[in-house]
Amino acid sequence: MSFIIFFIVTLFIAVIQTIIPYLVNRTIVFGVSIPEQYIDSKTLKKYKKHYSISVAFFSVMILGSYVLWVLRNDRLDNQVALTGVIIEFALILISLSFYLYYHGKTKQLKQQNKWVENLKQMKVTDLSVRGQDEMLPWYIYLLPIISTAGLMAYTLMNYDMLPDQIPTHWGPGGEADAFTKKTPISAMQLTLVLLLMQSMFLGIHVATKKSGIKLSATSLQASRNRQLLLRKYSSWLLYIVVLAVTMLMSYFQLMTIHPEIGEGSAKMLIPFGFLVLVLVGTLVFAIKVGRSDKELEMPIEAKIMDHDEDRYWRGGIFYFNKNDPSIFVEKRFGVGWTINFANPLGYFVIFLPLIIIFLIAFL
């Protein structure tokens, strides 16, 4: 089971990392903004192709070796899992190295060819674009939150039925493999973590919804299309993930109270189904949003470009812009959002719940 899970997750990472250059915003190449006039440059196309081929090559090598290594001998489950984690990190590190290499090359190319000189930089927005935003309303999050509150009450009511050893960790087969002594706090721990995760997701949802809808002056239609789809589908994906996490963790909690529901194949299928749902959902989301600004061909007005914001992006990955009041902005390398590190509110939304969750889990 471990092997199948790690294989699927690593394959997913490999596929996403390989196709990223073709899913990012049309005017961003390896984290560098390129004026619309030059996005069809042959050299840039070559860079993208070389990146994808290199990452695909290493992915096949790594995954192939992993499969061979597992099949050659009978490996212990935790060995398979540990190696699985290592190859996932290796794959991410390798693709990141290739990204950084081509990020540097693209930056150089942009400078050498003086692509931004002689172009007037501008920012644009449409006063009516807010009316077209289709993100989910915040109160839809009340549903999973209320369900968790109900589960907490149910746990307290059935406190006597809980075993003396409360499970705190579950293996890839859905089997509990770490326990702690029963106390009112340890009995509630899982539901508390769930509630915190839900609040964090709600916070992310609200912060995303309040973030700017950034349009491009040179490809108004394409950028509007992409921004609106990104907002809509990312809010759907986030909500699906919240529902899935709620169901999974509630299932674990109920299994602790009523061990009989953990018998049979459900124990294995539910976590596995969760994994597949999240991965497939993410892939569909990435491709749908990634393709949304590629088909519309726009006539380019000769002498303008979008405001060049490269200096706010460290390595094309980390965004620091004090002048931008948004908490989240669209990622440059990848599909989705990244946080504006210059806005302290963002730390509050993301890191505070994470710190509390870690404190609960490890204290």
Place this chain on the structure above:
Amino acid sequence: MQIIISNTSKEPIYEQIYVQIKKQVLTNELQAGAALPSMRELAKDLGISVITTKRAYEELEKTGFIYSVVGKGSFVSEQNKEMILERKMKVIEEQLMAAIQNSKEIGIELPELKELLTMLYMEDV
């Protein structure tokens, strides 16, 4: 209903926003009662400071092109003397331009046109 701002322009950003929204109100592209994005939203959409959009909205409010309702947001004003005057002025300008164009086509000189205008103006009263 686009707002385009340029960082290299001599005009400050708040003024660029002010001028463009004013123009859209005067040309009726933004109709009376239409809701504008909040200052915060506009600042985020343009990636600029809220102070800048606040200043633009304050100017627009001062000159009566928009009004704000606490908790509800900003809207395009309905009745406004200056606004109507300015809009009328624009229409007059356009009609005069058409008259001038026509005069030029058939060779009527400026003094002659002025005379005609004066005559018509007096007659009407």
